[in-house]
Amino acid sequence: MYEKIVSYFESQLCIENIYFRRNYILWIVGIIITFLLELIVNNIITNLICNVWARTGIILFIDFL
Amino acid sequence: MTIVFLLFAYVLPLNKIYKEKIKGKTKLDIIGLLMREERLSAYREIEIEEMEAFLKKKCKINNIESIKTIIDMINEEIKDKYTKKNFIEKYFNNTILPILILILTIYFTNTNEQSLANILATTIVSIVSIVFTGNFITKIKNINITPIRKKENLLELKRVLIDIKIKMENK
Numbered sequence: 001m002y003e004k005i006v007s008y009f010e011s012q013l014c015i016e017n018i019y020f021r022r023n024y025i026l027w028i029v030g031i032i033i034t035f036l037l038e039l040i041v042n043n044i045i046t047n048l049i050c051n052v053w054a055r056t057g058i059i060l061f062i063d064f065l
Numbered sequence: 066m067t068i069v070f071l072l073f074a075y076v077l078p079l080n081k082i083y084k085e086k087i088k089g090k091t092k093l094d095i096i097g098l099l100m101r102e103e104r105l106s107a108y109r110e111i112e113i114e115e116m117e118a119f120l121k122k123k124c125k126i127n128n129i130e131s132i133k134t135i136i137d138m139i140n141e142e143i144k145d146k147y148t149k150k151n152f153i154e155k156y157f158n159n160t161i162l163p164i165l166i167l168i169l170t171i172y173f174t175n176t177n178e179q180s181l182a183n184i185l186a187t188t189i190v191s192i193v194s195i196v197f198t199g200n201f202i203t204k205i206k207n208i209n210i211t212p213i214r215k216k217e218n219l220l221e222l223k224r225v226l227i228d229i230k231i232k233m234e235n236k
Contacts, residue, residue: 001135002135004124005120006219006222008119010218012115013111013112013116014213014218015079015082015086016079016218017213019079019212020212022078024211026074026078027074027075027211027212030073031070034070038066038067041066063066064066064067065067065068065069
């Protein structure tokens, strides 16, 4: 009974679970693409800017945004 | 990039699902949010209604005692699985302690050639490295790439059940 109630609540009423069931491909692909893009952009910025502090600041800002 | 990703892949689709579920108009109270006032969630009412119907029709639960039992079970599960225990509490008795005894036994059986300082230093380094590795492994095991937080779900279910219980008590 307990499992039945928790399972019903999670699958039918928890918004995040409903979202993930519908959009799991978007979420997982999105995470991988964002990660790869961040790595590429970080690499480009590292090659362009010599100052360590400026480089770190810009990389953090762009990754966060 | 993180914020842009979260906005397009998470916030907007989530908002769409909320609108589908609630249907009526919702008002965003930014001032209230700033002051961290208790929000009057329109979605909670839907949760209560649907959950109550499910409990009565599908589970044949009509009395307060059964709901109380379920709330107790949820409490137990939250306490057992999702309350953070520190690493030493969790593993010291069954993992670190036997290893520690083993290390100490090995060292103290060969004391002829080694000084006490060396023995102590090696022992401390071994224990610290075991604790660090253990912590690292538990952290890796707990990585969750999905946006779902099981503990929050259980807490939300508990709140809904408590609301249903109050509603039943006042009938």
